Amino acid sequence: MLRLTSVSHTYSGQRRRSAVLNGITYSFERGTFYTILGPSGSGKTTLLSLASGLDTPTKGTISFEGRDLRELGLGRYRNRHAATVFQSYNLLTYMTALQNVTAAMEITGVKPASGSRRAHALELLERIGLDKATATRNVLRLSGGQQQRVAIARALACDVDILFADEPTGNLDEDTAQGIIDTFRELAHEQGKCVVVVTHSQQLAAQSDRILVLRKGKLSQQAKAR
Ligand SMILES: Nc1ncnc2c1ncn2[C@@H]1O[C@H](COP(=O)(O)OP(=O)(O)OP(=O)(O)O)[C@@H](O)[C@H]1O
Numbered sequence: 001m002l003r004l005t006s007v008s009h010t011y012s013g014q015r016r017r018s019a020v021l022n023g024i025t026y027s028f029e030r031g032t033f034y035t036i037l038g039p040s041g042s043g044k045t046t047l048l049s050l051a052s053g054l055d056t057p058t059k060g061t062i063s064f065e066g067r068d069l070r071e072l073g074l075g076r077y078r079n080r081h082a083a084t085v086f087q088s089y090n091l092l093t094y095m096t097a098l099q100n101v102t103a104a105m106e107i108t109g110v111k112p113a114s115g116s117r118r119a120h121a122l123e124l125l126e127r128i129g130l131d132k133a134t135a136t137r138n139v140l141r142l143s144g145g146q147q148q149r150v151a152i153a154r155a156l157a158c159d160v161d162i163l164f165a166d167e168p169t170g171n172l173d174e175d176t177a178q179g180i181i182d183t184f185r186e187l188a189h190e191q192g193k194c195v196v197v198v199t200h201s202q203q204l205a206a207q208s209d210r211i212l213v214l215r216k217g218k219l220s221q222q223a224k225a226r
Helices: 044-051 074-080 097-108 118-125 143-159 174-191 204-207
Strands: 002-011 021-028 033-037 059-064 081-086 160-166 194-198 211-217 217-221
Touching: 002 044, 002 118, 021 217, 033 044, 033 174, 033 204, 044 160, 044 194, 044 217, 074 081, 074 097, 081 143, 097 118, 097 143, 143 174, 160 174, 174 194, 174 204, 194 211
Parallel strands: 033 194, 033 211, 081 160, 160 194
Antiparallel strands: 002 021, 002 059, 211 217
């Protein structure tokens, strides 16, 4: 569904020989939960920002269902097909948790199959462990882990084909982290989404369908321990 072909990336000011990503070719498919591991600074966030249409590679192409993202339009791709949970959450700080989720649904034009956007947003927030009292508080009055969960609920609310997340369980206790991992697996296996998660957590990676490792600008698939 999402194909990277000979993708290389160099930030301005960097020498071409020290490209962050170097000739990566890989296809991400529906119904699959991927994790990307790699040492700090190996380019995981860079790869995610290119695959999620926030930036374009300096060389190579990225296509969604056969169409180059540049031709499809990066804004359109981000709006309709891909949602991203950033390390910094990027929440609207003048809104409540609930408003952050409903605003994302309004912007992307998502209408729940039944009930209102508000009811659907509350359901999603509840599913990842935020009750109504917490959901109706301004996001600045929530803990880091609670804000992280709002960012995840917001991405889930957009009902896109691909969900990208950068270290989504970094700030969470074990039980909450496990709940998020279960949600990702369910999204991939029951709803047919493609879920791509950057992580340093072996526990998370072990529960994904495919473990990819980024090292020295190259992406390789790691065999899963049985
Ligand atoms: N906007 C930028 N401009 C210049 N260099 C950058 C920029 N963003 C990242 N880099 C450099 O690109 C390399 C890869 O960074 P990236 O954030 O993608 O790595 P990462 O694997 O996600 O790291 P971490 O695990 O520490 O989050 C690093 O050497 C970093 O300094």
